[in-house]
Amino acid sequence: MTEPVAAAGAAAGMPEDRSYRPETYKDPALVAELKTRIAELAGEIGRPVKLMHICGTHEHEIGRFALRDLLPESVTVLAGPGCPVCVCDNEYINMAIQLSLRPDTILCSFGDMLAVPGSIPLEGERRGDVRMSLLDARARGGDVRAVYSVFECRRIAEANPDKQVVFFSVGFETTVVAVAAMLKRGAPDNLTVIEANYYTPPATSLLPELDGFDIEGFMLPGHAVTITGLRVYEHLAERGIACASGGFEPVDVMASVVALLEQIRDGAPTVANPYNRLVKYDGNQKAKREVEEVFELAPIRWRGIAEIPASGYKLREAYARHSAARRFAGQLDEVALRGAEHPKGCRCAEVTLGQIRPDECGVFGKLCTPDSPYGPCMVSHEGTCRAWYVYGMHKEKLHVEAA
Amino acid sequence: MSRQPEVVPDDHAHDPAGGPSAPERLVKRYDSVRLSHGSGGKLTLELIEELFVSVFSNEPLRELTDAAIVDNRGGRIAFATDSHTVKPAFFPGGDIGRLAVAGTINDLAVMGAVPAYMTAAFLLEEGYDMAELERVVRSMKATADEAGVAIVAGDTKVLERGHGDGVFINTTGIGFLPEGTRLGVGFVRPGDKVLVNGTLGDHGIAVMSRREGLDLAVELESDVAPLNGLIEAVRQVAPNVRFMRDVTRGGLAAVANEVVLRQPFGLRVFDVAVPIHEVVEQYSEMLGIDPLLAANEGKVMMIVAPEEAEAALGAMKAHPLGREAAIIGDIVRKPEGVALVETAYGTRRVLEMPIEEQLPRIC
Numbered sequence: 025m026t027e028p029v030a031a032a033g034a035a036a037g038m039p040e041d042r043s044y045r046p047e048t049y050k051d052p053a054l055v056a057e058l059k060t061r062i063a064e065l066a067g068e069i070g071r072p073v074k075l076m077h078i079c080g081t082h083e084h085e086i087g088r089f090a091l092r093d094l095l096p097e098s099v100t101v102l103a104g105p106g107c108p109v110c111v112c113d114n115e116y117i118n119m120a121i122q123l124s125l126r127p128d129t130i131l132c133s134f135g136d137m138l139a140v141p142g143s144i145p146l147e148g149e150r151r152g153d154v155r156m157s158l159l160d161a162r163a164r165g166g167d168v169r170a171v172y173s174v175f176e177c178r179r180i181a182e183a184n185p186d187k188q189v190v191f192f193s194v195g196f197e198t199t200v201v202a203v204a205a206m207l208k209r210g211a212p213d214n215l216t217v218i219e220a221n222y223y224t225p226p227a228t229s230l231l232p233e234l235d236g237f238d239i240e241g242f243m244l245p246g247h248a249v250t251i252t253g254l255r256v257y258e259h260l261a262e263r264g265i266a267c268a269s270g271g272f273e274p275v276d277v278m279a280s281v282v283a284l285l286e287q288i289r290d291g292a293p294t295v296a297n298p299y300n301r302l303v304k305y306d307g308n309q310k311a312k313r314e315v316e317e318v319f320e321l322a323p324i325r326w327r328g329i330a331e332i333p334a335s336g337y338k339l340r341e342a343y344a345r346h347s348a349a350r351r352f353a354g355q356l357d358e359v360a361l362r363g364a365e366h367p368k369g370c371r372c373a374e375v376t377l378g379q380i381r382p383d384e385c386g387v388f389g390k391l392c393t394p395d396s397p398y399g400p401c402m403v404s405h406e407g408t409c410r411a412w413y414v415y416g417m418h419k420e421k422l423h424v425e426a427a
Numbered sequence: 428m429s430r431q432p433e434v435v436p437d438d439h440a441h442d443p444a445g446g447p448s449a450p451e452r453l454v455k456r457y458d459s460v461r462l463s464h465g466s467g468g469k470l471t472l473e474l475i476e477e478l479f480v481s482v483f484s485n486e487p488l489r490e491l492t493d494a495a496i497v498d499n500r501g502g503r504i505a506f507a508t509d510s511h512t513v514k515p516a517f518f519p520g521g522d523i524g525r526l527a528v529a530g531t532i533n534d535l536a537v538m539g540a541v542p543a544y545m546t547a548a549f550l551l552e553e554g555y556d557m558a559e560l561e562r563v564v565r566s567m568k569a570t571a572d573e574a575g576v577a578i579v580a581g582d583t584k585v586l587e588r589g590h591g592d593g594v595f596i597n598t599t600g601i602g603f604l605p606e607g608t609r610l611g612v613g614f615v616r617p618g619d620k621v622l623v624n625g626t627l628g629d630h631g632i633a634v635m636s637r638r639e640g641l642d643l644a645v646e647l648e649s650d651v652a653p654l655n656g657l658i659e660a661v662r663q664v665a666p667n668v669r670f671m672r673d674v675t676r677g678g679l680a681a682v683a684n685e686v687v688l689r690q691p692f693g694l695r696v697f698d699v700a701v702p703i704h705e706v707v708e709q710y711s712e713m714l715g716i717d718p719l720l721a722a723n724e725g726k727v728m729m730i731v732a733p734e735e736a737e738a739a740l741g742a743m744k745a746h747p748l749g750r751e752a753a754i755i756g757d758i759v760r761k762p763e764g765v766a767l768v769e770t771a772y773g774t775r776r777v778l779e780m781p782i783e784e785q786l787p788r789i790c
Binding site (some may be wrong): 415425 | 616617618619693695715717733757758759760761762765767769770771772773774775776777779780782
C-alpha cells in the first residue's frame with residue numbers, strides 16, 4: 025500500500041507547517057465548513073454509518089467541544105478501547121497495591137491510576153462490591169506518590185537508595201517511549217517498573233471478530249500513531265475498514281471524520297492521514313528504535329476483554345533487572361493478584377468495546393460517579409464513562425432558554 | 428462608605444538610626460525556628476515582639492493582651508476564616524503570606540463587607556528558616572496594607588520536625604457590612620450578566636509549573652491579590668450587583684456550579700469570551716487541564732443586573748486588578764440548575780463540577 029495523500033486534511037485547508045496555531049486548529053469557520061462537508065458525505069452515503077475512535081483523549085475532546093452535536097443523525101462516532109487506565113489488568117493494580125504496602129517500597133504512579141480499584145476487596149466497605157485502589161493503600165500507610173513522568177520517579181529512586189522504588193508504567197505506545205528512554209540512559213538498581221504498557225494495533229484486529237461488529241471506520245489515535253506510524257493499521261483497511269489518523273483539536277476530529285466518510289462513500293478503505301502535521305506514515309523512527317531496544321511484544325490481558333497476543337510491552341532480558349514482576353517474584357500474594365475482572369454490575373468491558381453506551385450500564389451515575397467510581401471507565405479522564413458524566417453527554421441535548 | 432481601618436506605619440521594623448531592624452536582629456540570632464519559639468516562654472516573646480508586632484505594627488497588637496480590642500464601625504459583621512498551605516511557599520507572583528491575607532479579605536469582600544481586622548495563626552515546623560518566615564510576615568503586612576486591613580492578633584505553634592510542612596497559616600478576618608447590603612443567590616435573575624475581573628487559571632498553572640519544575644516560555648505569575656478595592660469600585664457604579672464569589676480552588680467551574688445548585692435558573696458561559704492567558708492555554712492543553720477548573724487567588728465572579736453590566740465592566744477595567752475583565756456569560760431560564768459552556772462551534776456542554784485536584788493525564 026502506498027502512502028495515501030492527506031486529501032481530507034488538504035481539502036479542509038489544514039496547514040502543513042508544524043507550528044502551534046490554535047487560530048487554525050480551533051477555527052470555528054473551518055469547523056463549520058467541515059460540518060457541511062460531513063453532512064454532504066452522509067447524504068451521498070445514504071445510510072447510517074458507525075465510526076469508532078480508540079483514544080480516551082478523543083472522547084474527552086469530543087465531549088469538551090460537544091462535537092457529536094455537529095454530526096448528522098446518520099453518523100455515529102463510538103468510543104472504543106482507548107483508555108489505558110481502563111484496560112490495565114487487575115493483576116497490575118493488585119501488584120501495585122501489594123508493593124505499596126511494603127514498608128521498604130515507594131510506589132510511583134500517574135495520577136489517573138491512583139483511584140482505579142483492582143480486585144482486592146476493600147475491608148469495612150458496605151456499598152457493595154467495592155475494591156481497593158492505590159488511594160486506599162495510601163490511606164492504609166502505603167507510600168504512594170503521584171508523578172508526572174518516569175524521570176521524576178528516577179529522581180525519587182536516586183534520592184532514596186535504601187528503598188525499592190516502583191514505577192507503575194501504565195499507558196499505550198506513547199508513554200512506553202519515555203520509560204524506554206529512561207531505562208536506556210541508566211536507572212538506579214532500586215528502580216523497577218510494573219510492565220503494564222499496552223500496544224493497540226493487535227486489539228483493533230480483535231474487534232472485527234466480535235459478534236455484531238458493524239464499525240465501518242476507525243479514527244486512529246493521533247498521539248499513538250505519531251510514534252508507531254500508520255502502517256500498523258493497514259490490516260484494518262485490508263479487511264475493508266476505513267482508517268484515518270485523528271488529531272485532537274476540533275478541526276482535526278472533524279477532518280478525520282471527513283476522511284473516513286470519503287473512503288466509505290467510495291468503497292475504498294485505506295489508511296488516510298489528515299493529521300499529517302504530526303503523523304508520518306512510518307512514525308517516529310528514533311522512538312520506535314529505543315522502545316524496541318528495551319521492550320519486546322508479548323501477550324497481555326486487557327481488563328475485561330481478553331488476553332491478546334503481542335499486545336503488551338515486556339522488558340527484554342537485558343533490562344529484566346528493572347522488572348517489578350521479576351524483582352518481587354515469590355514475594356507477592358499470588359491469589360490476591362488475580363480476581364474477578366470488574367465489580368458486580370459494572371459493564372466497563374462492554375463500554376470499552378463500544379458495545380454499549382455508558383448510560384446503558386445500570387450503575388452509571390448511580391453507584392458509579394466520578395467522585396466515587398465503581399469501574400475503571402469512571403475513574404480516569406480518559407475513561408468513556410467519566411467523559412460522558414462530566415460533560416453531560418448522557419443528558420438530552422442542552423436546550424437553552426435565555427431571559 | 429465606612430472609614431478605612433487605622434493602619435499604623437511600619438515604625439518598629441526599621442531602626443531609625445540605620446542599624447539592623449528588630450526582625451533582622453531576630454533572624455541573626457536564630458537562623459531557624461526552634462521548638463521553644465512555640466513554648467510560650469522567652470523565645471516565644473522574642474518572636475512575637477521582634478517579628479510579628481514589629482512588622483504588623485498596630486496599636487491593638489502592640490498591647491500584647493489576650494484579645495485584641497478594636498473599634499466597632501457599625502452595622503452587621505462579616506466573619507471568615509481560612510487556613511493556608513501551599514507548595515512551594517514562594518511562587519511566581521506571590522507567596523503563602525500574601526495568599527493567607529488576600530484569601531480571607533476576599534471572602535469578606537465578596538459578601539459586600541469592608542474588611543477591617545484580621546488575626547494570623549502560624550503553625551511552624553521546627554527548623555523552618557527564620558529569614559523565610561520574615562519574608563512571609565512582611566508579605567502579609569504589605570498585602571494587609573494594600574487592602575487597608577490591620578492584623579491585630581495572632582498565635583504561634585511550633586511542630587516537631589517532620590510533623591509539619593514548613594509553614595501553615597490560618598487567618599481570620601472581620602469586616603463591616605454597609606447598611607442595605609443586598610447580595611446573594613436569591614437576588615439572581617435570568618438575563619443577569621456574569622463577569623470576571625481577568626484571566627482565569629493563572630494561579631493554578633503558575634504554582635503547578637513551579638512545583639513541577641516545568642519551564643514556561645513566558646513567566647506566568649499568580650494573580651493572588653486582595654480584591655476589596657476592586658469590588659468597592661464596581662459596586663459604586665453598579666449598586667445592583669446580585670451576587671459575588673471569589674474564584675479559587677476548583678476554578679470558575681466550581682463557582683458556577685455552586686451558584687446554580689438547586690436554583691430555578693442556569694448559568695451559561697461563552698467559551699470564547701473567557702479571558703485566558705496564552706501561556707495558561709498552551710500549558711493546560713499540554714497537560715490536559717481545563718483552565719476553567721484551575722485555581723485563582725485574585726479573581727471574582729460577579730453576577731450583575733443587565734442594565735449595569737457595562738458600567739461594572741468599565742469599573743473593573745479601570746482598576747489595576749481588572750484590566751482584562753470580561754462579561755463571560757449570562758443567567759438563563761433553562762436548563763435549570765445547570766452550568767453550561769457554549770463553545771465556539773455553537774455546541775453546548777455541561778460545565779464540569781470539579782471533583783478532585785486536577786492532575787495531568789497519562790497521554
